[in-house]
Each structure stands twice: as structure tokens, then as C-alpha cells.
Amino acid sequence: xxQWHAGEKRRTILNDEAxxxxxxxxxxxVKRLYGDxxxxxxxxxxxxxxxxxxxxxxxxSAVRLENGDEPFSVFVPYREEG
Amino acid sequence: xxxSLVFKSIRQLGGLVQAREVSPTELAExxxxxxxRLGSDxxxxxxxxRERALRExxxxxxxxxxxxxxxxxxxxxxxxxxxxxxxxxxxxxxxxAPFRKQVFDYDATVVERLGxxxxxxxxxxxxxxxxxxxxxxxxNASFTGPGITPWxxxxxxxxxxxxxxxxxxAGLVPFAIGSETGGSIMSPSSNCGVAGVRPTYGRVSxxxxxxxxxxxxxxxxxxLTADDCGLVLDAISGRDPKDPTTxxxxxxxxxxxxxxxxxxxxxxxxxxxxxxxxxxxxxERALDVLDTVADIEEMRFSDLPHEEILQVILFAEAASAxxxxxDSGKLAELTAPEDRFGAYPRVTVLAxxxxxxxxxxxxxxxxxxEAMSPFDAVVAPTRxxxxxxxxxxxxxxxxHAGKDTMMSLGNVAGLPAVSVPSGFSEEGLPTGIKFMGRxxxxxTVLAAARAYQAITDWHERHPPDxxxxx
Numbered sequence: 433x434x435q436w437h438a439g440e441k442r443r444t445i446l447n448d449e450a451x452x453x454x455x456x457x458x459x460x461x462v463k464r465l466y467g468d469x470x471x472x473x474x475x476x477x478x479x480x481x482x483x484x485x486x487x488x489x490x491x492x493s494a495v496r497l498e499n500g501d502e503p504f505s506v507f508v509p510y511r512e513e514g
Numbered sequence: 515x516x517x518s519l520v521f522k523s524i525r526q527l528g529g530l531v532q533a534r535e536v537s538p539t540e541l542a543e544x545x546x547x548x549x550x551r552l553g554s555d556x557x558x559x560x561x562x563x564r565e566r567a568l569r570e571x572x573x574x575x576x577x578x579x580x581x582x583x584x585x586x587x588x589x590x591x592x593x594x595x596x597x598x599x600x601x602x603x604x605x606x607x608x609x610x611a612p613f614r615k616q617v618f619d620y621d622a623t624v625v626e627r628l629g630x631x632x633x634x635x636x637x638x639x640x641x642x643x644x645x646x647x648x649x650x651x652x653x654n655a656s657f658t659g660p661g662i663t664p665w666x667x668x669x670x671x672x673x674x675x676x677x678x679x680x681x682x683x684a685g686l687v688p689f690a691i692g693s694e695t696g697g698s699i700m701s702p703s704s705n706c707g708v709a710g711v712r713p714t715y716g717r718v719s720x721x722x723x724x725x726x727x728x729x730x731x732x733x734x735x736x737x738l739t740a741d742d743c744g745l746v747l748d749a750i751s752g753r754d755p756k757d758p759t760t761x762x763x764x765x766x767x768x769x770x771x772x773x774x775x776x777x778x779x780x781x782x783x784x785x786x787x788x789x790x791x792x793x794x795x796x797x798e799r800a801l802d803v804l805d806t807v808a809d810i811e812e813m814r815f816s817d818l819p820h821e822e823i824l825q826v827i828l829f830a831e832a833a834s835a836x837x838x839x840x841d842s843g844k845l846a847e848l849t850a851p852e853d854r855f856g857a858y859p860r861v862t863v864l865a866x867x868x869x870x871x872x873x874x875x876x877x878x879x880x881x882x883x884e885a886m887s888p889f890d891a892v893v894a895p896t897r898x899x900x901x902x903x904x905x906x907x908x909x910x911x912x913x914h915a916g917k918d919t920m921m922s923l924g925n926v927a928g929l930p931a932v933s934v935p936s937g938f939s940e941e942g943l944p945t946g947i948k949f950m951g952r953x954x955x956x957x958t959v960l961a962a963a964r965a966y967q968a969i970t971d972w973h974e975r976h977p978p979d980x981x982x983x984x
Contacts, residue, residue, distance in 0.1 A: 459859075459862075461861070461862055462862060465861065469843060470855055470858070474854065475855075477855045477856070481860075484825070484859070485863055487822070488826050489822075489863070489867040491819035491822035492819060492823060492867055494819070495874055497873050501877070502876070503869055503876075504872050504879065505729060
């Protein structure tokens with residue numbers, strides 16, 4: 433299992449331009465799926481929401497993880513109790 | 515007699531019921547009347563379950579008369595956040611207009627367990643629509659109106675367990691059940707000046723509860739005292755095959771005397787940097803008080819991106835949990851304008867980011883365990899400020915924009931916490947202090963909160979206009 437060290441970063445956070453492109457690409461996905469039911473003001477709110485998600489995702493991605501660092505949710509095969 | 519039953523603790527009411535000085539039916543009538551008469555003042559109630567309450571009260575009365583007393587909850591009325599399924603044709607609305615007529619044909623496990631303990635379901639309590647699943651920005655985000663704290667009708671009670679906090683603080687029920695995914699028990703407990711417990715993840719079954727985020731959702735009690743929270747948690751906790759996340763570690767409430775116990779508390783460095791003045795002042799006074807029963811040391815957690823990890827997990831799971839609601843177009847019927855589009859962006863969370871957040875969650879949990887292991891609890895202000903005005907947005911307009919590390923870390927790592935009142939602002943608004951412990955240490959944090967309440971009287975103060983006459 434890998435170790436996390438304070439301040440250690442896995443990779444550089446997307447620069448502003450790359451982040452803007454990322455936001456636009458994801459925003460366009462929402463617009464394509466649901467745009468017909470949202471007005472302009474709501475779409476601006478969606479864009480803000482996408483920015484929050486991209487920022488959070490970048491912060492998560494910026495922390496170094498080792499290959500062996502597993503997700504905390506562990507799959508357990510099911511067997512009926514009793 | 516009836517007025518004198520209001521604002522009594524479960525422990526006190528249970529004693530009266532056991533001694534047959536008050537009957538469960540009398541108790542039910544007192545609180546049903548208050549729910550019906552005062553509930554709308556605080557937008558705290560969705561449905562008063564009068565018929566079911568009187569039926570359960572009568573059954574409790576018969577059991578007690580025949581010598582089958584079940585314990586301190588027997589015959590005690592309560593309310594549940596309206597995201598817990600209830601049968602008997604009682605609606606379960608999730609606080610959301612599109613679901614006002616939703617009915618289930620079964621009781622949530624928590625409701626079943628409280629029934630087995632003899633408690634009496636008196637109300638389904640108001641909540642922020644979809645428990646905040648729309649991403650609300652301001653208090654007016656429920657079809658029952660903005661939750662109002664009984665301490666000031668212009669201030670918010672939530673959220674998202676708005677009704678559970680307000681109904682308990684207003685003496686409409688002796689206790690209530692709330693839920694927390696990212697602060698929804700702690701926040702209303704602080705805003706309403708009551709005690710609330712966020713149990714360890716998996717301690718309480720969520721079967722029959724609306725899912726917002728499967729790996730973050732928790733159910734817990736909101737009461738007048740920490741001791742009462744222990745009594746309720748004892749009844750609702752435990753393994754449930756219907757909720758595979760429930761732990762096999764048992765919880766038996768330890769209510770032993772804490773007067774001779776000396777605690778060791780940690781305080782996160784710079785914890786008051788982003789809190790308002792009354793909250794900071796009351797927290798510092800609370801530390802002075804706690805100094806008489808504890809050794810207190812500064813500590814720190816890792817600088818992992820706790821809030822962002824919480825967001826990614828919550829957004830990804832909510833996108834799945836609410837996929838049908840989103841696709842159906844029902845979001846357009848929600849009360850808060852921002853909730854009508856707030857869930858759409860979540861479809862853009864990438865699978866690898868969700869998985870990475872779950873991988874970081876282990877590091878968060880391991881780091882928290884190491885940082886907290888020297889302490890019985892880490893203490894902090896429950897919220898960064900007093901209750902927000904009901905007509906004010908709290909995300910953009912907040913003065914206290916600092917990250918709430920204790921909230922994010924505690925929920926990501928699934929750690930237990932108890933919030934109790936720590937004082938009031940000059941305007942008479944309550945503030946709270948939170949004791950957060952290591953996983954499965956509910957008894958330790960409850961003991962700490964009980965020790966604090968034994969040497970303070972904030973929990974004995976109630977909204978002046980709601981006190982019994984005379």
C-alpha cells in the first residue's frame with residue numbers, strides 16, 4: 433500500500449486554459465443531454481456547477497496515489513445470512 | 515400537568531411513564547396538540563400522524579399496565595425526518611413537491627426499532643427537498659417553506675434536517691431522527707440549540723431512508739440532551755440484514771457517571787479562523803469550561819483535500835441515486851429555483867475521479883485515526899456561524915467562507931460526532947460545540963458531551979415564547 437506524504441502532488445493541476453476547456457466540454461455534455469429543458473439562466477448555473485466539479489476533481493487528482501491504493505469501498509461477495 | 519411535560523428530557527419523561535404518573539396517551543395528546551398548533555410557525559412538520567400515534571400510545575399503555583415496561587423510550591412521542599418510509603398510508607415526501615403523495619407499504623428499520631422500543635410516532639418532519647440533493651443555496655428549499663429556528667422566526671433552522679431540529683427545540687416532540695450526508699444533523703442541532711448525534715457510518719440502518727449518497731448517508735438522533743441521544747441511539751443502532759453496510763460491532767449506551775472522568779481533547783489548529791464572533795467567543799468560553807474536566811491540546815489533520823473528496827463522492831453517488839428523478843424532469847417542480855438545475859452538472863463526474871476519491875478516502879480515514887488516537891475527542895465549533903437569515907443565501911453570502919475540515923473529514927471518514935449548545939449570540943441565537951471521535955466511539959463522545967452538559971446549562975434554556983406559562 434502506498435503512502436501519502438503531505439504536500440506531495442501526483443501531477444500538475446490543469447492550467448487555466450486547460451481547465452476552461454474541460455469545463456466547456458463537460459458543460460456541453462449536460463447541454464446536449466438536458467439543454468432542451470433548461471433556460472439560459474439555468475444553463476449558467478449548470479456551468480457554475482460543472483466548474484465546481486472540475487475544481488474538486490482536479491484537487492482529488494492532484495494527490496499522489498500508489499498503484500496498490502485501493503478504493504475504500506471493498507466488494508464482498510454475497511452469501512445469504514443464516 | 516400537560517405544560518410541565520414540555521421540554522422534559524426523555525430520561526425525565528420515561529421516569530414519569532414508568533412510575534405511571536403520566537400515561538403514553540396523555541403524552542401523545544400533549545405533543546400532537548403542539549405539533550398541530552405550532553408546527554407551521556417553524557415550517558417544521560409535514561404530517562402529524564395522529565391516528566397512528568394514539569394507536570401506538572394505547573398499545574404502550576396496555577403493555578406498561580400489564581407489567582411489560584420496555585425501557586426509557588416506552589410511550590415517548592417522536593418525529594422522523596420525512597425521508598424515512600412509513601406505512602399506514604402516511605406520505606413520505608422527501609421534502610419535495612413532486613413526492614408529496616409518495617406512499618410506502620413498509621416502515622424504515624429505524625421506525626421499526628423505535629416502535630419495538632415502545633416509542634410513539636407522532637410526526638413526519640420537514641426537511642430540505644431531497645436532503646439537499648438539488649444543491650440548494652438558500653433556506654427556501656422545501657415545499658413546506660424554509661425551516662425556521664424557534665429562537666428567531668427570521669432565521670433558518672437547517673439544514674437539511676430542518677424540522678427535526680426545530681420540532682425538538684420548540685418542544686413539539688421530545689426527540690427526532692435526522693440524517694446527515696454532509697452536515698445535516700450537526701447544522702440544525704447548532705441552529706436550533708439542541709443535541710444531535712451523527713453516528714459512525716454503518717452504526718444505524720438506512721433501510722427505508724431516501725438515498726442521497728450511499729457511502730455517506732447516516733441517520734441519528736436529535737434530542738434535548740446528549741444523554742437522551744444515547745438512549746435513542748441504543749434503540750436504533752445495530753446490524754440489519756436489509757442494510758448491508760451496518761456494522762456487526764454492537765453499541766450499548768454507557769450512561770455511567772462521568773463526573774470523575776478526566777478527558778483528553780484535541781483542538782484543530784486555527785479552527786476558529788473562519789467563524790463568526792459569537793461562535794468564536796462561545797467556543798473559547800467552552801474550552802475554558804472544558805479545561806476543568808479535560809486536558810486540551812492543539813492538533814492537526816492532514817491537508818488532504820477533504821472537502822473536494824466529499825464533493826466528488828457525493829456528486830457521483832447522487833447522480834446515480836437521483837438519475838430517474840433527473841431524467842423524469844421532476845426537478846422542475848422543486849421549490850428552490852437553483853434545485854431545478856443543480857443536479858444536472860453531476861452527470862459530468864468522471865468514473866476515475868470518483869474511484870480516486872474513494873482511494874483517498876482510505877488515506878483520510880487512516881490519517882484521522884492516527885491524528886485522533888491520542889484524544890477522546892476533537893472539539894470544534896459545530897458551525898462557522900449562527901443561523902442564517904431565512905431570506906439570505908448561505909453559499910454566496912456567507913461571511914465565513916473557510917472550509918469546514920471537521921465536517922468534510924468527519925463525513926468522508928464516517929466518524930461519530932455529537933453537537934450540543936455552547937451559548938448564545940447577543941441576538942439570542944444558539945451556537946454549538948461539536949465533539950468528534952474515532953470510529954465506533956459514540957460512547958466516548960457522548961460521555962464528553964454529557965460531561966460538558968453537566969457543568970453548563972445551555973441545554974436547559976428554551977425559546978422564551980415557548981416556555982409554559984407561569
